[in-house]
Amino acid sequence: MTTLAYDVAAIRADFPILSRTVNGKPLAYLDSAASSQRPRAVLEAVEYYETNLHSNVHRGVHTLSQLATDAFEGARDRVRRYLNAASTREVVFTRGATEGINLVAQAWGRSHLQRGDEILISAMEHHANIVPWQLISETTGAKLVVVPINDRGELDFEAYLTLLSSRTKLVAMTHVSNALGTVLPIARIVAEARARGITTLVDGAQAIAHEAVDVQALGCDFYVFSGHKLYAPTGTGVLYGREALLNAMPPWQGGGDMIRTVSFEKSTWNELPYKFEAGTPNISGVIGLAAAMDYVESLGLDHIAAHERSLLTEATAAISAIPGIRIHGTAEHKAGVLSFTLEGVHPHDLGTILDHEGVAIRAGHHCAMPLMDLLGVPATARASFGCYSTLAEVRQLINAVQKAREVFA
């Protein structure tokens, strides 16, 4: 097994925050699906940039401006390689997955959607892949159509095929569900849409740190993710878009950097990807993102995935043995996300008690209120794993859940 060679202790040593305590207990950080922590390599890349290279990008003839621009554009090429995009013109920097989806909803949606058109999403989308489509539907008259899921939290693929029609203009689906951990058969989903000439957007927020993504092999038109779930700083993100589509889209936000010429009568747009990057970007953050990608690839995404999978298997077995536990999301193909409820203990109370034991999990609706309605629960507790998670943390989680049972006995 590759996991034998996986030195999690050495990896943890790369993440300074993991050695701190919380409430007098060692921190067991099991909330990487909400946001991951940063390795020293990322912190140092950001600091190096801020200490030695910083200036505004694309704007000056002076040395620092050139150095900053080179670093920034170097990061763009790093992202291109990470995603195997054909060109850096297809890599648009955003504030995160949310902004990427809003950009597509506004710039693509406004110019392509009409009354009666349908946007297909799954029943397990994050609000970020629901609300932007509702907003654009309000102005265009398009309609949101939801593909149902089964009891295990898997997409009903037959229903998906049935719902694909001549009215479908866009399929916008998550790659991995943040609330259930389900890994969707995204390649098949995209292939079926493409075969019918339907545009596709993949929300990769939960996939990007856990499996290798090749946008050309996947064949999607748009792929979005956030840097902070990939061990990079917050306020960074990427929209990958197929060049022909990006070219045909009007700009989204106006300002500096996104223009070629401006007069008071009319402005013309810059080339890709700058057309979609109005204003001064998060330069240091993007440089941190590139460092995070180096870091993740040095560990190996398949090694990380295997490690997280073995933790998920252990955690699932251990928590299932606790009376009153119900696991939400039992898909055959799952990422390192364990969503659960404990009978008689509200997830919010569970979160507080676990925190008291040093265990950081997410308790709530996971920005997926429609999914919670479907599950018939107001909220769940969610433990999620990253490259640095350990079996000891899983045990700490299990002990803390037992403690919650005792408090509420």
Next chain:
Amino acid sequence: MELQDLYREVILDHNKRPRNFGRLDPHDALANGHNPLCGDRLTITLNLDGQRIDDVKFEGNGCAISVASASMMTEAIKGKERSEVNALFDKVHALLTQQDAPADDLGKLAALSGVREFPARVKCASLCWHTLNAALADADNASPISTE
């Protein structure tokens, strides 16, 4: 900061066996409260006799702190004049948010004093009080209020 300070016996008891749980029908006033952070939802119905709270019930779904707080609130305000309820609201609010707020003459409600050590949970405890205010403020208005 100890767990027992938050989850006192009386709170666990009111969570397990909430008092005045249900819905008054007919009622003079109804309000819905929602804490979007944790999904707590509750509905308060009450009947007034002039300025006096003749009867009150709550129903809903929430964490132990919000359920116990609502349960204890209904016990505390039943039969009270609105002016007394307003004074009680202020005292509970102070209890939940100020380190040195006095807990005397609050009765069972004093059990909520541990909540202030857990800032993330203050809204859970105050949701029912805000919802009560909404019900009192407009007996005909059932529009949801939120602690956000």
